[in-house]
Amino acid sequence: AGGAGVAAISDAPRPWVPRPPGALPGKAFLAACARCGQCVKACPYDTLRLAAIGDPAPIGTPYFTPRDIPCYMCADIPCVKACPTGALDPELDDIAKARMGVAVVDPASCLSTQGLRCEVCLRECPETGKALTLEMHPRGLSRHTIFVPTVHPDACTGCGLCEKSCPTDKPAIRVVDPDAVLGAIGKHYRLSWLPSDDPKNLREEVPEEKTPSSEEAGGLDYLNENIL
Numbered sequence: 001a002g003g004a005g006v007a008a009i010s011d012a013p014r015p016w017v018p019r020p021p022g023a024l025p026g027k028a029f030l031a032a033c034a035r036c037g038q039c040v041k042a043c044p045y046d047t048l049r050l051a052a053i054g055d056p057a058p059i060g061t062p063y064f065t066p067r068d069i070p071c072y073m074c075a076d077i078p079c080v081k082a083c084p085t086g087a088l089d090p091e092l093d094d095i096a097k098a099r100m101g102v103a104v105v106d107p108a109s110c111l112s113t114q115g116l117r118c119e120v121c122l123r124e125c126p127e128t129g130k131a132l133t134l135e136m137h138p139r140g141l142s143r144h145t146i147f148v149p150t151v152h153p154d155a156c157t158g159c160g161l162c163e164k165s166c167p168t169d170k171p172a173i174r175v176v177d178p179d180a181v182l183g184a185i186g187k188h189y190r191l192s193w194l195p196s197d198d199p200k201n202l203r204e205e206v207p208e209e210k211t212p213s214s215e216e217a218g219g220l221d222y223l224n225e226n227i228l
């Protein structure tokens with residue numbers, strides 16, 4: 001019965017948790033991580049902890065809880081350097097390229113989106129202007145404008161500094177599993193207002209079609225036969 005209990009604990013689906021920077025994806029991380037805690041020891045901010053019984057991650061694996069202590073995005077990434085197994089990818093040499101998760105905003109509880117001026121998350125975001133921007137939305141027919149914090153997943157590292165700093169009772173911005181929230185637009189859509197999708201630019205890539213001469217066209221020429 002004890003064995004079944006252990007299996008039940010280890011096989012149960014677990015909530016997603018942010019891993020340290022450079023963590024290999026999913027099961028590859030679990031297979032490579034030696035549960036040695038070297039990354040935890042190396043972190044100067046005590047961001048990381050090894051999961052214990054009852055925590056939301058498999059026992060002994062490192063994770064963090066952004067609302068408690070986010071990742072402060074150390075430029076020298078000591079946690080990755082300390083990892084002896086490559087479970088934290090040693091190729092990660094720029095912390096801005098880390099993808100620990102992605103932030104999402106709950107518009108119903110975001111003070112700025114409700115019309116107040118807050119924007120604390122924008123001031124705290126280490127990648128502000130790239131990962132997090134403020135978009136102006138006119139409010140109906142009034143003269144007020146709403147300033148909406150907007151996450152750009154291609155630059156968001158998932159550090160959680162926004163989640164930590166949000167002043168609402170429960171954070172209106174949180175770091176979540178990118179696989180749970182990000183879609184994919186599909187290659188057949190063209191956003192022609194973007195330089196990359198502008199038909200003028202696309203046309204340059206297509207080799208110009210050569211119009212065949214009447215001689216090359218061949219089969220049409222009999223229509224002109226005997227015409228003076």
Ligand code: SF4
Pocket residue numbers: 020021042043044045046047048070071072073074077078079080095
């Ligand atoms: S980058 Fe720095 S703050 Fe973030 S987990 Fe690694 S050591 Fe800790």
Ligand code: SF4
Pocket residue numbers: 105109110111112113118119120121122149165166167168171172173
């Ligand atoms: S800190 Fe929170 S409430 Fe303030 S703008 Fe950001 S998400 Fe909205």
Ligand code: SF4
Pocket residue numbers: 102103124125126127128131132151155156157158159160161162163175
């Ligand atoms: S998690 Fe928040 S603070 Fe960190 S990069 Fe993304 S938007 Fe900025």
